[in-house]
Amino acid sequence: MKKALTSVTVISACMVLMSGCGSTSGTSSSSTPSSSTPAASTAAAKKITLTMMVSGTKNASGEDFVLDTLPKLVHQKFPNITLETQKLPDDQYNTSVKTKLAAGEGPDIFLEFPKIGTMGAIDMAKAGYAADLSDLTFWNNIGKSAKDDMSYEGKPYAVAQGMDILGTYYNKDLFQKAGITSLPKDWDAFLADCQKLKDAGVTPIVMGDKDSWWIQFGLYQIAANTVYPDDKAFDTKLQAGQESLTSPKWVKAISMYKELYEKGYIVKNSLGIGSAQANQMFNDGKAAMVLDGTWDYSALTTKGAVDFQRGFFPLPANETGKPQWMAAATASGYGINAKSANLAAAKEIFNYWFDGKSDLFQAWVKSGNSISSYSGVPLNQELFKDAVTQYQSGNAIYFSNQMWPAGVAEQLQAKFSEIIGGKSTTPEEVAKSMQEKFKQTWKN
Known part of the structure; x- marks a missing residue:
């Protein structure tokens, strides 16, 4: 069931509904993935703790990416950073995070959804809760629609998990x-x-x-x-x-x-x-x-x-x-709290996470259930092969x-x-x- 799909990659799968998931006119001046940061490196900085909240439930078996893998690999790369992660059921997540953000006590990293729906990226941007992520280095490798659905006034406010x-x-x-x-x-x-x-x-x-x-x-x-x-x-x-x-x-x-x-x-x-x-x-x-x-x-x-x-x-x-x-449709994605006291560190984690080559990136791709919108990542769930082929016919709506x-x-x-x-x-x-x-x- 997990054999590599020989003729369909994510970049081709997204060409119809999402108008292509290949290279876009991102804000990075280079198309080469980089783990550099828009701010000074945190490698020699004081110890800090970042918090992250997402919706969902813990994997029934094996290691959970958000709860187990992500904090471990972040700490390995940035020994001074401790990432505390939490998963909540959808309804509880939406209520809890919105309340915390409104009180100025929201998590440093949180899950946003496309467009204007509940916890939608547009509403999060308008409210001043989500940070502008246009200075991150990997946007040339994110599909156009995946980026656009998480953007407000041309600026991205979350990184979609895929489609x-x-x-x-x-x-x-x-x-x-x-x-x-x-x-x-x-x-x-x-x-x-x-x-x-x-x-x-x-x-x-x-x-x-x-x-x-x-x-x-x-x-x-x-x-x-x-x-x-x-x-x-x-x-x-x-x-x-x-x-x-x-x-x-x-x-x-x-x-x-x-x-x-x-x-x-x-x-x-x-x-x-x-x-x-x-x-x-x-x-x-x-x-x-x-x-x-x-x-x-x-x-x-x-x-x-x-x-x-x-x-x-x-x-x-x-x-x-x-x-x-x-x-x-575009899947949910990860955003950063605009009022985070550790905004630069959170952005540094994102640049490492989505650089296209790091251990964290590889672990994220391997754990993902969504169909990736990152350029060059193949469809690795054989179960969805026929649905992706059907999707390419163009008869699809968000x-x-x-x-x-x-x-x-x-x-x-x-x-x-x-x-x-x-x-x-x-x-x-x-x-x-x-x-x-x-x-x-x-x-x-």
């Missing part, structure tokens, strides 16, 4: 047990396969909806096929007041997602199942599919109670006879929440949870609540 694709991890053995011999190519075929699995006594899909952000993982894939194919500028129009989240296109997407729950294709009591438990159920062979992103590769390829062969495909939410679209102000995605999750929980909430009511939240937050 992520939302899709469906599936158990090939359970598909075979249910008599499914080929992957579904449209929504009707997908529903039919879910029914085959259910008839064979197999839970078709497991979702960890107790961690409410999981609710987005299926819906954005459906929206990619209902909202955007005929109008890629939908969100730009939404921001201008020319479109609404109450659009029939969004109501259709929500209705389609609701159908999976109504027909029992998603595990019962998903609101009582967290992300870690959902991953374990999939790895133990207790469900045939899970809707998730490439960032959870490690968690969903961990050995479970049974051995089975895994696959991955974008959710085919397209109508029969119409092209399939997928949700793919995750919807990347163009929404903070609060809209959370409103979607809260309101759709009512549907999952059995309340009589309608798709129209979900869409209406999203639009009301959008108007409120966009105005502010």
Whole structure:
């Protein structure tokens, strides 16, 4: 599963949606990676401690890059620097970091997300929380779209981990047990396969909806096929007041997602199942599919109670006879606190980390689940090979929440949870609540 991909590298994979991940007109005067720093070296400086907070959970097995590898390799390179790292669940992370930043007590290094969504790089820059990173030395090796999605007024404020694709991890053995011999190519075929699995006594899909952000993982894939194919500028129009989240296109997407729950294709009591438990159920062979992103590769390829062969495909939410679209976007990235007392040291770490050759860079690439946007780094997850090939067709759109102000995605999750929980909430009511939240937050 981890064989090198012979004909597809990240630089070629990103040429369609992200307009190329090769050399860009970065701020560095040299295209050669360097571990030099824009400030004086900290090698002979006094001992300092830097803090770092990101969202996520510790690796189920083996060494965790952020919690274990990163602090160790930073200290090896810079003996005077101690890096203290912490991972928090998404909702807790967003609340905690924003509160700390507003109080002037934020971590030195933190995770930002693309564009304007929750903890989005643009909002972090506007608020003065994120430092301008344009003086770092490696930008010529970062893909243009990956850099642009983390930029405000032409200046980058975070280093993206790469590109992520939302899709469906599936158990090939359970598909075979249910008599499914080929992957579904449209929504009707997908529903039919879910029914085959259910008839064979197999839970078709497991979702960890107790961690409410999981609710987005299926819906954005459906929206990619209902909202955007005929109008890629939908969100730009939404921001201008020319479109609404109450659009029939969004109501259709929500209705389609609701159908999976109504027909029992998603595990019962998903609101009582967290992300870690959902991953374990999939790895133990207790469900045939899970809707998730490439960032959870490690968690969903961990050995479970049974051995089975895994696959991955974008959710085919397209109508029969119409092209399939997928949700793919710049991944989250690392930023530096603009008010850090150790800003120069943090930038020095970044220059070493992303220099394209250091031990830390190599460890980061090896640990990464996202599809790298760093020039020359090949795709090393065989599981995603077909999805990347499909991505190259051009029928791809970013995750919807990347163009929404903070609060809209959370409103979607809260309101759709009512549907999952059995309340009589309608798709129209979900869409209406999203639009009301959008108007409120966009105005502010």
